Amino acid sequence: MMKLHFSRKQLCIPYALFLLLFVVVPMLMILFYAFTGEKADGSLSFTFANFAEFFTSKAKLSTLLMSFTIAIISTAICLVIAYPLAYVLARSRWKKKYVLLMIFIMPMWINFVLRITALRELLDLIGLLGTENYLNTIIGMVYDFLPFMILPLYTTLEKLDTSYLEAAADLGGNKFTVFTRVTFPLSMPGVISGITMVFMPSMTNYVVSDTLSNFNITILGKLIDEYFTTYDNWHMGSMISIILLVIIFLTLLATGGFKEDKNNARGANLW
């Protein structure tokens, strides 16, 4: 019987092929669609028309701006809630503090559509649903993504070497100075990781905005969806995706997110 031999390096072939076929080629297709348009006879031609249309359309630009604003506000609120919380949890002297952490990041494991629907019921009960669309969307984004801000912050703050803080205090720094000059700068990797994990989904996860605004708010991710499913204009949908990718790229560049510890990526150590 012939025995199948494969060495460690041959293991590259299936994964490399998979990435090529289902990640690289599809991304190139977006690029192709974004810069082509359909002529009257149905043939495709190279064009900048989609690009030009996006940046001259008031409706699309205002969607972009509004979506950007919602994402910034949601990310800021997440940070303001999660930072002190992660700090308290990480500094707790309780031996079983990881149990506490677990309880706070539990939503990561539970289907987000069900959680957002549950939140919708609560907002309906207190009379916000149908009246405060923007507020509801922001509450929803915070509700959905807060654990993704808590976890990286906790991880960095927990690992933080307390002797630096003691040294700073010994050298005469008051509590405020120690925090702003030592603790916070040392926790920057966690802050950056958290921001990148909340900001981008807040611009694109339209299940949250749809469910909580009764389909009245269109965020950037929803706009892409609409161009594919409602307007059937895949070229424009692809162009908006390219613009979104540029925004993601710039955010990562601005925050130094490229250098972050990738093990923090969306709960890579969830189990």
Next chain:
Amino acid sequence: MVKKILSVALCVAVLVFIYAPILLLVVYSFTDANVIGRWEGFSFDLYAQLFRSEEIMRILLNTVVLALVAATLSTVLGTAGAICIFYSKKKIAAPIKGISQVPVINAEIVTAISLALLFSMVALYRTYFSLIVGHMVLCTPFVVLSVMPKLKQMDPNVYEAALDLGASPTTALFKVVIPQIFSGVLSGFMLSITLSLDDYIVTAFTKPKTFDTISTYVYNAVKNGTNSSTPALRALSALIFVVMIAAVLIVNLRARKKKEGAK
């Protein structure tokens, strides 16, 4: 003292925020009211409706089977990928590692439409194939991320030793490497299950028209305002919340105990 009170207050406030909607749903799953907020007396009616609904039971099965299939395939592929990245020369490993990060960083909607474009070109759009591939694109990079640290922790000499002792590369791989990285493989699998169960956007863009998962079904129920199915869905959500919370606590606390016991 003030600091302590503030800390506790913060923790309690965030816990209330996180768990109030979940608790509300669980409580109102035990009454037969159509809308939340009206208590019509304690009953298990919604649970009875839930288990009698063939439609919901089928969707539940769809969701679980899809997650198991996608997670299994992703785990095999991702483990192979991680071993490949770890042992290959940088020239080969670096681009694979880089491209592997793309679905992790990318917005899910962009991943979803990119697959829609690809599959519509080859006439496989909205098939089981595109659905499973879609979920694999989401999950596999995370399997790689789970397995990589275990490979780094492994003693590089054991593989060489196995070869010197006469094992074929295949035997050495399965008998020496895989057992050493198994905990990473397992957490990659669990993570894949979680990601697949959680997904809406990629599913919506790759699934066959008549196929639904819990995510797409619930989203569409909200979209179409079909309140008739909502009360039973409340019981389904409540059940999933409780089961998941229990499972996560048990698995994690036991894993933690084991780790501490080993110290």
